[in-house]
Amino acid sequence: MNKKVRKAVFPAAGLGTRFLPATKAIPKEMLALVDKPIIQYGVEEALAAGVEQIIIVTGRGKSAIEDHFDVSFELEATLERRGKKELLAVTRNVSNLVELAYVRQKEARGLGHAVLMARDLVGDEPFAVILPDDVIDAPVPCLKQMIDVFDELQGSVLATQIVEGPAISAYGVLDGTPAKNPRVMNVKGMVEKPKPPDAPSKNAIIGRYILTPKIFELLERTPLGAGGELQLTDGIKTLLETEKVYGYTFDGIRHDAGDKFGMLKATVDFALKREDMGPQFREYLKSLVL
Template structure:
């Protein structure tokens, strides 16, 4: 299976930090966000990845490309651990790139991958969210796709007062954590939402999604919404992710994610806790 990672957005909520660099390259603790995303795809058994980019996204390509000068410098300095880390990034997967020439929505960004994908089923991982769980989120969706032979999307329960931020589904639970989806609603008002099960940025889609995108008229903001195209599929399933999704869509969530990941690192954990305690004491 191949994977598509849409990474063409402007990242306006992070300005001015994203004026000249992609939001997908913002570091979460010690790695750029998009590296975590690609590592998830690889851990799910995928090694053919297409990243959909736009203008000012060249640093993504540079990050996953080979850097002869850097490797030579690290080797000469005897920094073998750092050298292995740098080489591992280059060897993660076969990564290709295509540009979305206009900002016309997530549906259009995925449509840019049509030639690369052909008629196969493929995974989609949004480039501004990170997942963590006992089994990679994308692998869980692949398992659902293989069992039911239909497209599958990742779901997560969200508080009712936050449903307006997400695409929300209406469905019937067919087994534990798996839903046959009847309806998808993009960012409904809280009192109109059919559930609190939100679409969380991971998908496994059958090849006919490209025809459905082609049939979809522009929606809110003149953009082609993926949710509208998904609604046209004959069958689609949702899987409640066994793990946690980190939405790096705004500054506070990005900051919280960096702190949580730093606390998972034994080298930084104790020092970070001591620092946060000292800051709390200053604020009291």
């Protein structure tokens, strides 16, 4: 019987140093993209893809994430007393989104280690990994596209985007062969941050993964990699020795909200799409002398 993807893991224990000083006291995952924390975009994407449980890997100083998705009795009571029905509905919608579970990563030891921390909550079933920094605007949720591929092929799926030119050196890049679906690649290997002439393809890995539970036992015995951290890509390379792994070039626009410039661009794009502020914001942008 084919197994379904029911759980999604969100690694959220990083320090967010690229956004200091804002992230000295606020988790980077709670930085607002327009008026919503970036992690909420990923959670909503997972729900729209049919995920039933969200597992968030947190660390020291990340309690604001748990508070955000929890019930706030005092806030709700105040909004109700003041007749702020729309804001009350927004607040309650956040706390009623989905079943969430949390696991603590006591020290930041890499993405592979963060994923390994979720092993007991995931169990023996395939699962998704969503990096909150990557906010994806897509007509069909990116994770839903990937789950459709997994349902058909029953192998791990890595989200990719086509990157041209020197920028490819900032990514892990897939090496593989085309599959029947033009958006799918049969992965043979991957190269981390290659020089442009050495890149095996233009398919750069971004922050969405569907992985089989085999990855956990492989991560347990994977040596520490760059920076003394446990790298998820090292575990996936070992997974390739025994299982099929596929790359999937999703249909959508990826915003790197873990980068200051990327966050600014995402804010503009999402604000312009908003019915309540898009027209006014567009007129403001037109008025600027650049």
